[in-house]
Amino acid sequence: MDTDVLIVGAGPTGMTLANELLLAGVSTVLVDRLSQRSDLSKAGGVQSRTLAALDQRGLLEPLLATGDHPVTTGHFAGVPLPHHSDRHQLPWRSVPQVVIEGFFEQHLAAHSLHARRDHELVGLAQDDDGVTAAFADGATLRSRYLVAADGAHSTVRSLLRAEFPGQPGTLTITAADVRLDGIEQCASHTWNEDGHWAAHFPLGTDPRGRPLRRLVLGGPDQVRPRETPVTEDDIRDGLSTVFGTRVHLLELRYARRITNASRQVGQYRHGRVFLAGDAAHVHLPLGAQGMNTGMQDAFNLGWKLAAAVHGWAAKDLLDTYHDERHPAGAAVLRNVRAQSLLMDWAGTRDPEVLAAREIFTAMAQLPDVQHHLADLMSGMAHRYPMPGTETHPLVGRPAPDLHLGPTRVHALLRSGHGILLDPADAFAKAADPWSDRVDRVGQGTDTEPMLIRPDGYVCWAGESDPEPALDRWFGESR
Known part of the structure; x- marks a missing residue:
């Protein structure tokens, strides 16, 4: 193999994924067909869930230090929303996509990972062991896995002949x-x-x-x-x-x-090839949801690919990428369609639409409604399926950034490992076989026990035996 993972597309999704793999010690090649990075702003904001994920990697403060990135309110169908929900204290920030890309480019370069530009993909073939990518200049590259982060007009998606159902653009x-x-x-x-x-x-x-x-x-x-x-x-x-x-x-x-085209691929995984970002879902650009959803795709996929490369991934771990992110993408498409209708993007001035918008605007003044819509836009409202542990209200959701004495949860996640919060030291023996991939934090934490995946999502909580969750999300014990 030339590399463990080949990422096609050096936009926010591709560079976020490259950083996740870099953190996990996975060899990665990042290619892009463009000769230089775009200087266009494109998306204009970073939502609370993405800000939290960047904080979990120690990247939030350096990103905000790149310039004046003011706190901004989001909106749903043009109705302003509060800065954050009750569950999340990081307000939305105005950070253009061009700034995100420039920041990641410099960060990756500081760790000797540079995007290979002028690399236009023209063919790919996969077998039981890996993927062979062919480029317009005649070069080929062999990788264990390939990720398409090459945008709405994805070459990888076309080469896969992947179904891309949805609604064509009408305006x-x-x-x-x-x-x-x-x-x-x-x-x-x-x-x-x-x-x-x-x-x-x-x-x-x-x-x-x-x-x-x-x-x-x-x-x-x-x-x-x-x-x-x-x-x-x-x-x-x-x-x-x-x-x-x-x-x-x-x-x-x-x-x-x-x-206003609205489409989503039927499958995010095709053997050893994965689709992420706009290569997997396209919609009207409302609330920077395209960029943020793509970056969340990358945070979800990165640690799972790393587990597969390092040989400890459970049999179906890579399949959970589709199981978790396809519904998340579908939820974004639904809310964008609803907003498009309420905003009357086509300018029809339909009396029925105007009446619905009037009622919606009044409802959106209620704090509970505002917070629900803010969670919907940021991805906080989406809950990943966690079979066998879903009865606990935290499971399947982002872990709260709890202060644990001299540190906090987000800081613990900067290792790229899973985290087991064990305030009573009740699970030391149970967790020891996974100590190479899960960091246990024992006495001194004022919280209930919980197991947090590397992407910051709670996958077990409570007083029951954590071993089934450890086995499911972190593979067989040593």
Whole structure:
């Protein structure tokens, strides 16, 4: 083998996965067809669950130190949501995708892992032992596993001929990175009587310290072929239609048309090949859910691939990637479709839709509803299936970042190992056979016993015997 894992695609999903494998000591090659990293912002925010996962790897503070990344409110169908839910104290942050990619690129390079660019995949074949990837320049590379993180138009997905069912795009909207004058006094989501609308949120600053905004425009006259270029006049006309003379375009840095296509692959695993991020699911870019969901795919898959490479993975551990992340992706597609309907993206001004939105907006003022929707958008509401232990309310959910004397749960997870919290030292003998992959934290912890996977999810809690959960998630004992 040339490497243990080949990752195709050096965006946020691919680089997050590369870091997970690096932490686990797995040899990894990261390739991308582009000659250089994109300088486009694309997604604009990092949700609470992703922030927590970055904190568990010691990456959150260094990422936030890269610039001004203000706390921002999320939204559901244009209705603002609180910064965080009661279960999670990390507020959403405005961190553009271009910053995420630049941060990971430097972090990986500091550990001698560099993306191999100008590597266009043109073929792949797999057998019982591994995957052979062929590139446009005639080179081949042999790996034990291959992960497709190569975006919505995934070459890997096409080569696999993987089913990608869903809804085709029926309309387009315009997304642009801009400098604007007068936008600060305008609501983040604005509609007019003709069905035209605009949404905007901060993107930090440009190299000269001037504030940037992501602007999204929609409505009846925004429905154009996706390939049609977006001009400055298009942006000015859209601003004028929604805001009149209140808002002016100062600079257009980047713009594209986005469709409302909604698709998800039927299977995330195809033998030794795995699909992640936009290669597995596409939808309208609402709440940066595409980038965040892709990064969560990577956090889920990374430790499982490492377990397989190191030889201790249980027989069906790699299958749980699909079992856990396919429902999570499907839930994102559902909430995006619901938001699209309530926001009237097509500008129909349907009286029934307007009535539903009016009632929804009123309901969304209730704190319990706000927190549920915030959890839904961030992925906190999704619970992984954990057969045999699901009766405990913590099981299947992200572990709370408990303070344990001089440390906390997130800091313990930076090893990339599983964590067994054992406050009464009741499970020392039971856990010892897994000590090479599970760190036991004994007396001095003011919490109930729980077993936490390397991705930060609780897989057992309570007073019952933890050995079945240890065996299921961490393989046969030594």
